Amino acid sequence: MVMSALEIGHKAPDFTVQTTQGTLSLSDLLAASSRGVVVYFYPKASTPGCTKEACDFRDSLASLQAAGYSVIGVSADSMAALERFTEKQSLTFPLASDPDHEILEAWGAWGEKKNYGRTYVGIIRSTVVVSPDGTVALAQYNVKATGHVARLRKTLGID
Template identity: 60%
Template sequence: MGKLQQGDRAPEFTLETIDGSVNLVAELEKADKGVVVYFYPKAMTPGCTTEACDFRDSENSLKSAGYTVIGISPDPVDSLRQFTDRDNLNFPLASDPDRGVLEAYGAYGEKKNYGKTVQGVIRSTFVIAKDGTISSAQYNVKATGHVARLRKALGIDA
């Protein structure tokens, strides 16, 4: 599938987490403003740890601003449990081992890695509005500083 854009309907999903399953529609119903869904390549790697810890440290302010956070990777649930426990993550990490959700969001495909073209997870973040449409689609984001830029774009930080 191609890349999603602002205004597109967000693909629905139900994925397993360490605490059972997470469902986009149910999360949207609970959120005041929307859901931030971010896709990352691999648990416990340096860039993914930086990004996850930034989301962890911003979780309370994002929640106060009306947003729920969900991280998605192709990692098995056992790896997500280790990642969550090791870094005290306070939001759900979902497992997409067959990459169906990653592909539906355009977050899996060709990318550059150290100058080589490879197939893999494209680090991406989506803000999904209460009505299920995408209000922001960001592809190829840099892990460092990404959450701060997202917070600014959402009007949480001036």
């Protein structure tokens, strides 16, 4: 199933998911942050673009947290793959495993995409910022991995 993108001002779908830091829910993450949660969706752990994006989030985590944001990454990777990725890249924020695409679909990050002239259904690299009240404050789909976190920080007024 392919879902449509989330819209600003609409309620973000809650989730409870297994992560590299135990079972977490969107509600838990919101409770632990003063300005909201950055939920980012990426196609596959340990691939070049996804590694770049994850490391950019890792390197920006202190400033994001200081500004009041929590961060979680979501992919369809297995927990074993996410644990290896976390260890190899020294990631300090949770990565969630969504192998059945339930969160990906509900958040509009699963759909048709094109790569090297080929069209297929898969994970759409996306970032959604959820406000403390649980509504969508920002929804960006089909983002480029390189430079994305820097652009997000500017959009959020962190830089």
